[in-house]
Amino acid sequence: MTQLLALDAGGTSTRAVALDHDGEVLGLGRSTAGNPTAAGIVPAAEAVAAAARAALPPGTTSDMAVLAMAGEQSDAFRAEVEQRLAAYGVTRVVLDHDLLALFCSGTASLEGYALIAGTGTVAARVRDGSLERVVGGRGWLLGDAGGGFWIGREVVRAVVSALDGQAEATALTQDVLGALGIVADPAYEAGRVSAIRQLVSAVYARRPVALAELAPLAFAAAAAGDPVARRVVVAASEALADLLDAVRVPDLEGPVVVGGSVVARGVLQAPPALSVDLTPPARGVAVTAVPDGLVGAAVLALRHTGAEVDDARFERLRAAIRLPQPA
Template sequence: MSVVLAVDAGGTSTRAVVVDMSGRSLGYGRSGGGNPVSSGRAAAAESLAEAVGGALGTAGVAASSVSSVTIAMAGAATHLPPADPSNDAIGDALGACGVVAPFALRSDLLAMFCAGTPDLDGYAMVAGTGAAAIRVRGGQVERAVDGMGWLLGDSGSGFWIGHAVARAVVADVDGRGPSTPMTPALLGMLDLTPTETTRTVPRAPALQQLVDVVYAMRPVRLAQFAPLAFAYPRDPIARQIVDEAVGALARTITAAVVPDVDGPLVLGGSVLLRQEEVSTAVEKTWRARGRTGAAHLVEDGTAGAAVLALRDGGTVVDGEVFGRLVSSLAALR
């Protein structure tokens, strides 16, 4: 029996699924972050091998029966051919599991879109650690907006919000910004205790410790502070951060819309999934541009990676196949 292997390699977790050509999910595996950009090559390869091994094991199929592999992930690797040296770790991880079939790298945002609908045209937005939107036409990404990473973009993302929270807290402790309840909450998350500046110490010890701890983090880890902005809706500082994030995401989805592509709209990522006011505002902005399609929330792009794998293998993924895929995958999780 010939099967395809689909992998959704995210910055936080990696999910793999083995699917037969009718769209039936046979095996599922999960592990840690599998994106080489955010996790590093060695750690990403280890996570990929663990997830793939788990999927093959639960499916009860031989690695030799895998006819093709489709891997959805964020980052520049999706723009490079699989044979590029920067992708050697992926080939090595698959080889360690006995998988010798060729692999294709696809956009994680396209996988997110395909996880929400079998339609070939529409839009997707993700706002998790990062943030981006795409327009899909004919099953391919026609336009991508933002997703430029923590240094140049990802406006409205979990990182973007968390960074704003951290800056507000630092300004509060430093005495050059207004007081905010986010300050004791963030210091508590880092096990730091607020202290006053003394005559012999020019800077409050807690502030110096906060600076040291934050600068020691990988920048994307600032996303862990994002929930604090939503935890205090009556705090004007937190409210301003949320409002600016909503505005940024609204501008991103607006930039993707064209008159001749209606929908649907697929939304994913922790900010959109966990914060209803944000997803509602994004959908409202999208509809204000004349869009009338359905809106879907999806937890991750695993099913979408499988859709792409099936299409790469020649299977037409209609509503029936899509329904079979989604329901059988849900039963395995």
Template sequence: MTLLALDAGGTSTRAVALTPAGDVLGYGRGPAGNPTAAGIGPAAESIGAAAGVALRTAGSAEVAVVAMAGEQTDAFRTEVTERLAAYGVTRVVLEHDLLALYCSGTPAPDGYALIAGTGTVAARVVGGGLAAVVGGRGWLLGDAGGGFWIGRRVARAVVAALDGQAPPTALTPLVLAALGIDMRTADPEDPVARAALVRQLVSSVYARRPVALAELAPLAFAVPNDPAARSIVVAASRALADLVDAVRVPELAGPVVVGGSVVVRGILGAPESLAADLVPPAGETPVVPVPDGLVGAAVLALRHTGHAVDEATFLRLQERVLAYALRASA
């Protein structure tokens, strides 16, 4: 029997073919496989394309597990099932990307998961399933501590500084450059010049999709000694800690598996001068960062077909999936 595991994200889709013993047979990658981000048809097509590459050696698979965010609609399931049937798949299981992320970091059946990318969501995992989920409400209604949340505060800090409502910030040249605004000839002491820069900034931001402000989030981590940037990052770390606390229960210590650029490359990768002020998203519990949910999707594929995943199998999966991914990106 050959199994297929896929992590269908909003930017790309990753797939592995594997045996019931946890041996990886192939790896594939395709465009966005999340129906919310790409649309049902294109997302299903991306999943099929990634599956085809992963199955070049094995040729076919019987069961496929697809880890994804968002609503698992009947229409999407039908499209994916039809695409994967071309590779012999007769059973398709759709799983939450949070659960796959958790299973990418540990084989333990109980613990916590946190995703902090553009948005934020946390979960408590019990018995290998999702027992509680908090967050994930989108940039308009939630996602505190996520990329949009940070990026919006970065843009607001620059507008306030240029307007004279706040002290100057090192974020200003970074934000203006990111938006393609040339400030080299503008005198920062000239209120007329500053007003012109604000107008350009406002026009640029409102011309884009609101969630695109998430692209400015990394700038907050680029100048850790700037007071405005520092306050934004510290507030974000506290918001993420609060999100995990919302699903935490006294009888379950952890582990806490985390993924997403804000927490993995931002909060956990912050320099020492900033890290001392940050609140770890897991309190006293060790944090396990992972790049994505592909290993977890493979773990779930094994469990859905009745195969236990012990520590040795889990570590072998981690090692081999990483090796295939690195080879594919070389």
């Protein structure tokens, strides 16, 4: 019996769902990073195949796979994925944008807006079921203001400036030193010098985007009342709202779907004492937050077969596709 495969390939994990052609969920799977930019072409293709294998029930194959992913959809990556999924009967691989899958994870509507703010940031306008305009997604070196890397970099800069005596003290100092395993007592001059030396070495020894791991420290310190951290997260929220504004137009209201740890677990889940100062992602318009793009990938897979996904079918998909979220 042939099925459909829908996959959401992210920089941390790859999620998969097997469906029949009526949209009934038959299996779910998860594997490691399936984004070739994050993991490399071959490891990412292997992760996609592993997630597909976990989702397909024994004895079944799939005639089509829809893969939602960020970044460049290169011919080399497609070839690696096609080669591996052929073992499961797949004869057609469709690569879709993760922004479109994210949007379709939050609504059955064919038009509206999507915003992803995780390590990086990107926003899109969706019209007639397709991406009409995309802004952002330029990576840590050229953009991604308001994302996890951007916040983490601002946090480290604030800590270095505080240790150097060039800026005000911040609770982030001990938080960052602890997170990076740095042992030093910045209450004394020698300790400050040692802390800066170790901090600089630790940061430059890691991949630049690893600074995104420090973003939750900013939200926690801001919620606890640290003014330095508060300025960082307020600026991040303003940058995300500006990014979404760049794709919004007066003639398209539509739902707004958001995802990614910074917006979903940071901005939207901030306590009242902090959220009062944060700029809402859509500047007051209600948003729908989703954990990932797997439901949307399933929606896209069905639509690629010509099937209609109305509100009722969408709600059935959303209820059935519930992979446990990693801790």
